[in-house]
Amino acid sequence: MADVVVRTVPRPDAAAVTALGEQGVATVHEAMGRRGLMQSYLRPIYPGARIAGRAVTVLSQPGDNLMIHAAVEVCEPGDVLVVATVSPSTDGMFGELLATALRARGVVGLVIDAGARDVAELTEMGFPVWSRAISAQGTVKATPGSVNVPVVVAGELVNPGDVMVADDDGVVVVRREDAVAVAAAAQRRLDDEAEKRVLLQGGELSLDIYQLRAKLEALGVSYQ
8 A cells, every 4th residue: 555644534423522522432332332442452641531533543664653743734623643553563652742743733632552652741731642552762753654544553443534432441443434323322321321320329239120130040050
């Protein structure tokens, strides 16, 4: 595939993006039939961050952040920059200066299947990052790559324009064309959980609420 920077990316439904961010990773993942969740090694660099936004994707060589710099120009307010490398890397490809540039463009956060650095500075400025590793290992700006092409990040395919949802539970990707339906399904799940929470607070057992006694019996579990 030729190296390319694609400037125009479709935008997902704005209301759905907002809802997905409020619903959170765990609920959205379950609402999609337990799909879309990136591998658990992607962790936030500080706790409490919660974002959702349109994916702007980057495909880079490991240890080379040239294409991250190229991607800044095409980012728009509300975007999430999503960085993959062509082979596994933990090098510190992103730090405080790039975060400053992205914040000036209105980017809400970064998901990178490689290393981040300058964690103290990123935390102080409140720029959310989910990364494979934390590393001060330096990088170069020497090798071409692509911006806004399909990439695989932590085991999940991400297309430009997909919705990225990230919080303390991890990162999940929602296909742009599915965003409205997934947000509706996630809200139904939250409403159902709210009803069950009231029952549990009243002392009812989850065994009865979920009708699990028959399943235990069918599996041969006995009480003595």
